[in-house]
Amino acid sequence: MASVEFRHVTKTFGSFNAVSDVSFAIGDGEFVCLLGPSGCGKTTSLRMIAGLETPSHGQVLIGGDDVTNLHPKDRQISMVFQDYALYPHMNLADNIAYPLKVRGEPVQKRHGRAREVADVLKIGHLMDRLPSQISGGQQQRTSLARALVYPSRVYLFDEPLSNLDAKLRLEARGFLNHLQRDMGMTAVYVTHDQAEAMALATRIAVMDQGRIVQYAPPIEIYRRPATTFVANFVGNPPMNLVPVEATHGDGQLQLKADGLTLSPLPMSSGIAAALANSKSLTLGIRPEHLAIAEPGTGNAISGTLFANENMGPESLVTIERPDASRLTARIFTDDHIALTDAVTLGFSPEHIHLFDSTGARIPADREQPL
Amino acid sequence: MKLTFPAFAGRIAFSALAALLGAIFALPLIWFIFAPFNARAELGITVPDPWTLSNFMTVFQxxxxxxxxxxxxxxxxxxxxxxxxxxxxxxxxxxxxxxxxxxxxxxxxxxxxxxxxxxxxxxxxxxxxxxxxxxxxxxxxxxxxxxxxxxxxxxxxxxxxxxxxxxxxxxxxxxxxxxxxxxxxxxxxxxxxxxxxxxxxxxxxxxxxxxxxxxxxxxxxxxxxxxxxxxxxxxxxxxxxxxxxxxxxxxxxxxxxxxxxxxxxxxxxxxxxxxx
The missing domain is CATH 1.10.3720.10 (MetI-like)
Incomplete structure (x- = not known):
């Protein structure tokens, strides 16, 4: 296993900046997820670690060695591709053993090793089949087996679960988590699914437009999203964001928006700095921190009922505010509540997040423990 | 479903035309299968009588x-x-x-x-x-x-x-x-x-x-x-x-x-x- 580091890496395709001056370090044994919408540069970053793309500027290091211009074959890495890239003319045994064949291992030895890995992944009985003769889930495990069959310094995953159906995806996710606990591998995992990133990563790098917006452990990404972009990308459903107008006096902050009632909040140096720029702030609150409340209660926001989706243990209740923006609340269905057309959602002030007019999170003077 | 008379006639005409076109393409092929085995082959199609390999013997020489x-x-x-x-x-x-x-x-x-x-x-x-x-x-x-x-x-x-x-x-x-x-x-x-x-x-x-x-x-x-x-x-x-x-x-x-x-x-x- 080895560490990975990006130093001021930029990758341009023609005039398009896929990755712009990105620097980050992945420690030995860390499982890092690159998370972001399509086109944010996460796959390009992964491919630069693999050596399948060469950075336009900057350096890529693996285990402290500069590998920027090293051919993929010399990097001692493995990669699981989104489309699995199983060789259609080889049976599973040959597919899984291919990295060992390239390394000159004798047939007997490499097939033995392939079988061991395949057995762990429960595809040992399929070794004579061709990739076209097995199911999607089995193909996924075959490509994983091929990545695990030889010792690598870094394991790369390019949206490996995105072609699986929902149930198999959960199963595979659990297995990958187990594998990481078992092997302590250094892994870089590209995904646009925030749940996957939260479940698997020791740290998440949230990317947007070729830059890393926040690089932190999942719990920090969730509890202290650095920007409204991160807040709106992570969480299922994502954080509700409400534009508010702020006034302050006597060390107290008053936030105003249509349908919002909120008792004054204590001022902080962060808020004061933000207000010096603009009185327009964004208030963020996670759906799980909203609950159905009586109209006119203290801290609440109200609107008209837009949708009520029953998910089993919980309901997603969406309300529409006068400016047509929407808020979603996760309501436990155990509490039977009759919804009327006008809905008031209450919350407790310690759960609110504040972002300044540029979308950056306003830190509290004393942050709550994560 | 019963076909109306014009539709029926149309189908007959189409089939006849297709058969004619097929025959035009098939004739040379039929000739090509029969003629080599016929010692007296000419440009018309005739079934060889008797079948013979004599043409091939001459060609091989x-x-x-x-x-x-x-x-x-x-x-x-x-x-x-x-x-x-x-x-x-x-x-x-x-x-x-x-x-x-x-x-x-x-x-x-x-x-x-x-x-x-x-x-x-x-x-x-x-x-x-x-x-x-x-x-x-x-x-x-x-x-x-x-x-x-x-x-x-x-x-x-x-x-x-x-x-x-x-x-x-x-x-x-x-x-x-x-x-x-x-x-x-x-x-x-x-x-x-x-x-x-x-x-x-x-x-x-x-x-x-x-x-x-x-x-x-x-x-x-x-x-x-x-x-x-x-x-x-x-x-x-x-x-x-x-x-x-x-x-x-x-x-x-x-x-x-x-x-x-x-x-x-x-x-x-x-x-x-x-x-x-």
């Missing part, structure tokens, strides 16, 4: 014609190997590398390819081959065909390779393979059905071509079968139908066998990869 079949084989196989190998490597490079303007290159090549092997370019081709001192050699025919067929072969193969995900070779390289290893271990087997199509197409083209060998070759002992067929015409230009029929059948056998072999062994496919 014609050394020029037999040598010509061998020459056809040399020229076709030589051309096919050259076209197959060069087109595969070129198409792979054109598909996978990011050469600027590679699309334009392919289309220009394709445009010129129909000119190169066509009659219009015969004079310059003759002059070039003559200047190279290759007139009257198998190599002249092989090179000319390779030049003429390559662009189209490259075009077909490039499209084929474009449809194969790059991730095959990428995964091989990440696993430790050099680009050459990745090509031979992974890409080539996946491209093979496309190569087979190109090879069959090139073989049929060279095997059946008359003009190029006729112009580039001088001596009898190098002429291919397409030219040698004329040895079954009398001085006055009238064909000896019996021998012509027998020789034609022998001449078309390799192509038929090639088709059967390829479709049995590989099947004709125009796509690559595993379906997602």
């Amino acid at each position: 014609n050394n020029f014609a037999m040598q010509a079949l061998w020459n056809s084989l040399i020229q076709s196989i030589g051309g096919v190997i050259l076209v197959g190998a060069a087109a595969t490597l070129a198409a792979y490079a054109l598909s996978r590398s990011s050469i600027p303007g590679k699309g334009a290159v392919t289309y220009i090549l394709l445009l010129f390819s129909s000119v190169v092997s066509g009659s219009a370019a015969m004079v310059p081709i003759f002059l070039i081959v003559s200047a190279m001192g290759l007139i009257d050699s198998h190599l002249a025919v092989i090179l000319t065909f390779a030049g003429g067929l390559l662009p189209t072969a490259m075009f077909i193969l490039r499209d084929f390779i474009d449809s194969i995900p790059k991730s095959y070779e990428e995964s091989a390289m990440v696993a430790g393979a050099s680009p050459v290893q990745a090509f031979f271990d992974v890409a080539l087997p996946v491209i093979r059905p496309g190569i087979v199509v190109v090879v069959v197409w090139a073989f049929v083209n060279i095997w059946g071509s008359f003009l190029i060998p006729f112009i580039l070759l001088r001596s009898d002992k190098l002429m291919p079968a397409s030219v040698a067929i004329y040895s079954f015409y009398s001085e006055a230009g009238t064909p000896t139908v019996t021998l012509l029929a027998a020789y034609s059948l022998i001449y078309s056998l390799p192509v038929i066998i090639l088709y059967l072999f390829v479709s049995w062994k590989f099947g004709f496919r125009f796509f690559g990869g595993i379906k997602a």
Whole structure:
């Protein structure tokens, strides 16, 4: 296993900046997820670690060695591709053993090793089949087996679960988590699914437009999203964001928006700095921190009922505010509540997040423990 | 559902027309099956009575014609190997590398390819081959065909390779393979059905071509079968139908066998990869 580091890496395709001056370090044994919408540069970053793309500027290091211009074959890495890239003319045994064949291992030895890995992944009985003769889930495990069959310094995953159906995806996710606990591998995992990133990563790098917006452990990404972009990308459903107008006096902050009632909040140096720029702030609150409340209660926001989706243990209740923006609340269905057309959602002030007019999170003077 | 009278009549008319067209195409083929076995074959279709192999015996004794079949084989196989190998490597490079303007290159090549092997370019081709001192050699025919067929072969193969995900070779390289290893271990087997199509197409083209060998070759002992067929015409230009029929059948056998072999062994496919 080895560490990975990006130093001021930029990758341009023609005039398009896929990755712009990105620097980050992945420690030995860390499982890092690159998370972001399509086109944010996460796959390009992964491919630069693999050596399948060469950075336009900057350096890529693996285990402290500069590998920027090293051919993929010399990097001692493995990669699981989104489309699995199983060789259609080889049976599973040959597919899984291919990295060992390239390394000159004798047939007997490499097939033995392939079988061991395949057995762990429960595809040992399929070794004579061709990739076209097995199911999607089995193909996924075959490509994983091929990545695990030889010792690598870094394991790369390019949206490996995105072609699986929902149930198999959960199963595979659990297995990958187990594998990481078992092997302590250094892994870089590209995904646009925030749940996957939260479940698997020791740290998440949230990317947007070729830059890393926040690089932190999942719990920090969730509890202290650095920007409204991160807040709106992570969480299922994502954080509700409400534009508010702020006034302050006597060390107290008053936030105003249509349908919002909120008792004054204590001022902080962060808020004061933000207000010096603009009185327009964004208030963020996670759906799980909203609950159905009586109209006119203290801290609440109200609107008209837009949708009520029953998910089993919980309901997603969406309300529409006068400016047509929407808020979603996760309501436990155990509490039977009759919804009327006008809905008031209450919350407790310690759960609110504040972002300044540029979308950056306003830190509290004393942050709550994560 | 009952058909109305006009619809019914329309169908009858269509079927009759289709049958007529079918017959027009079938007649030469039927002649082609019967005539070689008929000692008194003429241009009309008659069932041989008795069936005989005497036409074939006479053809087999014609050394020029037999040598010509061998020459056809040399020229076709030589051309096919050259076209197959060069087109595969070129198409792979054109598909996978990011050469600027590679699309334009392919289309220009394709445009010129129909000119190169066509009659219009015969004079310059003759002059070039003559200047190279290759007139009257198998190599002249092989090179000319390779030049003429390559662009189209490259075009077909490039499209084929474009449809194969790059991730095959990428995964091989990440696993430790050099680009050459990745090509031979992974890409080539996946491209093979496309190569087979190109090879069959090139073989049929060279095997059946008359003009190029006729112009580039001088001596009898190098002429291919397409030219040698004329040895079954009398001085006055009238064909000896019996021998012509027998020789034609022998001449078309390799192509038929090639088709059967390829479709049995590989099947004709125009796509690559595993379906997602």
